[in-house]
Amino acid sequence: MIITGTQNTKKHGGRPTVAEARRLTRAVTVKFSKKDYEILKVRSKKANKHMAEYIRDSTLNPDVAQKPLEAVTKDYRMLVGMANNLNQLTKMAHQEGIIYLYVPLNSLLGDISHIVREYKQDADKKRKR
Known part of the structure; x- marks a missing residue:
């Protein structure tokens, strides 16, 4: 059976439709x-x-x-670098043994903990305002 006409044809491609709740239908002039x-x-x-x-x-x-402010971006990049270092040290610990990496791991974890503590204190100060 061959069906002809536009009844069963689907529209392909193009932008997907927006849900009714999210559709912007009203304009306000200010x-x-x-x-x-x-x-x-x-x-x-x-x-x-x-x-x-x-x-x-x-x-x-x-x-x-x-x-975000430039200082926040700088701290974020520093944390990303530290996370990368931590991943590299973890890989080395699996290869060579963790005993050889105790000092650098401990130092890096201390730095990360310090930064996280500072951010928590800043967040607490902002919530109290």
Whole structure:
């Protein structure tokens, strides 16, 4: 049996449909002064978002996350490097025995613990505000 017509044909390719709950169907017009617009523009770039997305997020959630500071990025990179070192030391411990790597492992774990402790203290201070 051959079926013809468009009844059973599927649409292939293209962008997937958005769920009804997430579909943006309403528009709101808001006017800003030049100064406020520039401030908004800078903030949206810092948050690494389009301006409309930033306005939507900041309206519905006042704690819009901004791009991390340079110091935080530096600490993050340092932690990533330490994690890499830890993985390498773990591999060496499996190959050569853990007794030979006790001192460097202990030092590295101490550094990581110190950084994690500092972040926890900073997070506790921010929660208390």
